[in-house]
Amino acid sequence: EVQLVESGGDSVQPGGSLRLSCATSGFNFDIYAMNWVRQAPGKGLEWVSYISVGSTSVYYADSVKGRFTISRDNARNSVHLQMNSLTAEDTAVYYCARDVADCSTGTCYEIRFDSWGQGTLVTVSS
């Protein structure tokens, strides 16, 4: 069974830092790209960051670029999100999500997030 379990969420003051982790099991982690998606209280989903299989490609939403860093440890089947210079606007539940696509032709199609963790809450408040 595919499982993704986030951890590291906490209450932190503005300007502070936090490191989120997503532990995975039940699948070959090192052949899947991964993402972080967040959801502010009562709001919709916002994609945050992406990391490719070999960590060669990383992407960020403009709202977190320069402050957040995504990384992965294929030996430990985990993905992380280092969050610095946090503001109240970063308050949200953070989900990790597995990225799946059909890349058999060389170009990737049917890209989707097929498995999600249960989320971890980050609260930024003084």
Added chain:
Amino acid sequence: EIVLTQSPGTLSLSPGERATLSCRASQSVSGSYLVWYQQKPGQAPRLLIYGASTRATGIPDRFSGSGSGTDFTLTISRLEPEDFAVYYCQQYGSSPRYTFGQGTKLEIK
């Protein structure tokens, strides 16, 4: 940046009725990259439809997706009590890599 606009914001229907949810893109989107998710309160999103029209594993056939270009639709043919939730569309693009619509809340009338 491609913006996805979902309508209506809230849809009030009764079990057994048909639901039609819209997702409109500000620029043309390849159908291959249009995805629908369902989210229930306190739960993570669940993949419903990808490639605009392909049901994910385990998704009942009362859920269907259609559309192309800038207009995409999620249809639930006959609502079951467990279908009342929030639905999001998502697209894969260049920058940002992914965007979500703001969601449609499907509530019991």
